[in-house]
Amino acid sequence: MTDAPAxxxxxxxxxxxxxxxxxxxxxxxxxxxxxxxxxxWQVDVVxxxxxxxxxxxxxxxxxxxxxxxxxAGLVDAADAYVVVTPEYNHSFPAVLKHAIDLLRxxxxxxxxxxxxxxxxxxxxxxxxQLRLVFAELHAVTVRDSVSFHNAWERFDENGEPADAAGCxxxxxxxxxxxxxxxxxLSEARRSRPYTV
Numbered sequence: 216m217t218d219a220p221a222x223x224x225x226x227x228x229x230x231x232x233x234x235x236x237x238x239x240x241x242x243x244x245x246x247x248x249x250x251x252x253x254x255x256w257q258v259d260v261v262x263x264x265x266x267x268x269x270x271x272x273x274x275x276x277x278x279x280x281x282x283x284x285x286x287a288g289l290v291d292a293a294d295a296y297v298v299v300t301p302e303y304n305h306s307f308p309a310v311l312k313h314a315i316d317l318l319r320x321x322x323x324x325x326x327x328x329x330x331x332x333x334x335x336x337x338x339x340x341x342x343x344q345l346r347l348v349f350a351e352l353h354a355v356t357v358r359d360s361v362s363f364h365n366a367w368e369r370f371d372e373n374g375e376p377a378d379a380a381g382c383x384x385x386x387x388x389x390x391x392x393x394x395x396x397x398x399x400l401s402e403a404r405r406s407r408p409y410t411v
Contacts, residue, residue: 223254223255223256223257224255224256224257224294224295224394224397224398224401225256225257225259225292225293225294225295226250226256226257226258226259226293226294226295226296226297226393226397227259227260227261227289227290227292227293227295227296227297228243228246228247228250228258228259228260228261228296228297228299229261229263229296229297229298229299229311229314230243230260230261230262230263230264230299231263231298231299231300231301231307231308231310231311231314232263232264232299232300232301232308232310232311233263233264233308233310234301234303234308237264237301238301238332238366238367239262239264239299239301239332240262241366241370241374242299242330242332242363242366242370243260243262243299243330244374245370245374245375245376245382246297246299246330246361246386247260249383249386249387249390250297250386250390253386253387253390253394255394256390256394259289259292259293261286261289261290263310263311263314266282266285266286266314267282268280268282268283268286268310268313268314268317269282269283272313272316272317273317283317286314286317286318287317287318287321290318290321290322291320291321293325294325294326294397294398294400294401295325295326295327295328295393295394295396295397296322296325296326296327296328296354297327297328297329297330297389297393298311298327298328298329298330298345299329299330299331299332300329300330300331300332300338300341300342300345301331301332301333301338301341302331302332302333302334302336302337302338302339302340302341303341305336305340305341306340306341306344307341307344307345311345312348315348315349315352319352322349322352322353322354323352323353323354323409323411324353324354324355324400324403324404324409325354325355325397325400326354326355326356326357326393326396326397326400327345327349327354327355327356327357327393328356328357328359328360328389328390328392328393329342329345329356329360329361329389330360330361330362330386330389331360331361331362331363332362332363332364332366333362333363333364333366334364334365335364335365336364337362337363337364337365337366338362338363339360339362342360342362353409353411355396355400357389357392357393357396358392359385359388359389359392360389361382361385361386361389363376363382
């Protein structure tokens with residue numbers, strides 16, 4: 216683990232699928248356990264299937280709906296995010312893009328990591344597209360990610376991947392990078408607010 220400060224940083228694990236019969240909870244539960252074991256994080260899970268965000272698009276910061284305010288509060292309070300995303304048709308789910316687009320300032324100068332899953336591509340095409348989206352929001356994405364190719368064949372009935380040690384190592388590497396960036400950006404925001 217990285218040299219964690221006395222006060223844990225807040226990590227929001229955003230579960231980016233609301234499709235019926237989705238595999239997302241298996242992947243998200245496994246990763247959330249790794250994040251909690253890592254140390255240095257206070258972990259909040261934000262499952263987009265449970266957020267009841269409005270269907271219509273509004274300008275960031277304009278909606279007065281309670282569900283948007285709750286979601287914005289969780290995003291704003293976090294020092295970093297890990298987006299758990301499947302790959303649908305070589306991209307990420309519409310519900311995830313919608314949730315991202317409802318906010319703006321809350322994402323700025325924060326660190327973002329990715330856990331992806333899918334078929335042969337393991338969700339990596341979704342991740343590469345999400346990197347572009349978060350760059351436009353002035354968020355910093357970390358280099359390493361965790362991906363599961365043919366994910367539904369890789370997890371056992373207890374929600375553990377076949378190569379548990381290797382997958383845990385990949386998660387730790389990404390979490391170490393994310394922690395460094397999250398702490399660095401948090402200190403920077405406190406000393407000099409990020410304005411664009």
